[in-house]
Amino acid sequence: MHGLMQHDVLIDGAEAEGSWLKERAFQFGDGLFETVAIIDETPCLWAAHMARLGEGCRRLGLPLPDFGLLAKEGQLLCAGHRRAVLKIFWTAGQSERGYRRPRNIHPERILRRSEWPEKADGWCALRQCTHRLSENPALAGIKHLNRLDQVVARSEWDDAQTGEGLMLGQDGRVVSGTMSNIFVQREQTLLTPAIDGAGIGGVVRALVLQTGENIATPVLVDAVSLDDVCHADALFLSNSLIGVARVSRFESIEYDPGISEHAVIAETRRLCHQSKPWYASHE
């Protein structure tokens, strides 16, 4: 009972072996990733990236990677690169059709180096996205591969002047940018949304919180409303590549560039792109 074709896959009309279709990351987004800034051949915030990756494994029920091996391979891939982006995938490996994972998961460890991005003009101009983030405390905070929310929100604009889009959760509260966390400065306080129902807990966000502790100026983690954003003295976005960026405007609101940035922001900015040797940084 054989068919007319040699293979069981057609890709854009062509017969294909297509073994990568078995990737569970492709079929279901079953895996995790990290995006690491590489400066002077060495990584920034490596320990924080590895901590989040480990937490993601715990939540998704995936085996932990060998962190030493990841560092070794990252080092190999980034040798000779003054500035680069290292994207790490840690996936549930391959399987046939069906949600059930194989009894013996063989996770795949994929490292990919790419160019450091040109700083987007107007990165600091922020708009509001219509698409809201999916709500699920069990998946909030970790950097898993189910990113349709961010993709759909990011497709809402295509002008070079807008650098980022602000995303709300299902309850209408502010959660984050499509690819960044957000900080609201008002008078002496710095406020950032809790990442307990939606969104990703960024490594620079963690550094902001840690820095606040270190210099005895705790950052407030709480519900943030659009009203808080609109009435901020200053607004900041963070991710591993941009570090901390200041927002110039949100929709029709322009923020006063004359206002000094919060001490915790200034200190985080200083720290977040200090890269460290692969092994030292893993300690």
Next chain:
Amino acid sequence: MHGLMQHDVLIDGAEAEGSWLKERAFQFGDGLFETVAIIDETPCLWAAHMARLGEGCRRLGLPLPDFGLLAKEGQLLCAGHRRAVLKIFWTAGQSERGYRRPRNIHPERILRRSEWPEKADGWCALRQCTHRLSENPALAGIKHLNRLDQVVARSEWDDAQTGEGLMLGQDGRVVSGTMSNIFVQREQTLLTPAIDGAGIGGVVRALVLQTGENIATPVLVDAVSLDDVCHADALFLSNSLIGVARVSRFESIEYDPGISEHAVIAETRRLCHQSKPWYASHE
């Protein structure tokens, strides 16, 4: 400023070209899929599958596929196969790193044929999953590639006796199985959860609703509680491969096999695996 390596990718420690890593379906789950039952070389519920795929494109902002071409290629791939599963992917194509889609999306059209699954023993035994479905009306109903919720829930059990897991939404209401929709029969009524915040609107579920209309016995679409499930006279699960299956037990509750199944269920069971010629079925 060149590195020590020829390629920019390491997969499990080996240098690789890894162009498939650019697949947006792999990077973000940016795409849709359909799982079609093939019987006697022809598809079941093809028009319903294509309708859902089209609705998914509209919601995710992807171009529509050429439905005629999908039928043609499905026919080619399934010729000579009495029973098979046809999985269709329609993705946002390839891009470099970053959530933003390229200005000109070149979606990929991937068809994969696989074996008809052995009927799982005890398909009809249902357990309750701890992991709850993510809530997002903007993504509910369509069959997109972000399926971590189903994967995590499906990993909660590994015994062959349990065939399916019942999933709740964030509000604690019943939504569906991990890979099926659910129907609660009580006295003369048939009730199924609204798929407006989470879950997938199955093609057999749509057929159940249509059948209810056709035989003037409307199926109730409303909130379903665990209590409704526990006090059902009979419980049914549906998907494109199993058609309609009756649940024997849910956790410690056994349902009375002596109770006759609802007329709409009986009629749907009769209809859902009647395959039709590729072109006729697309009309």
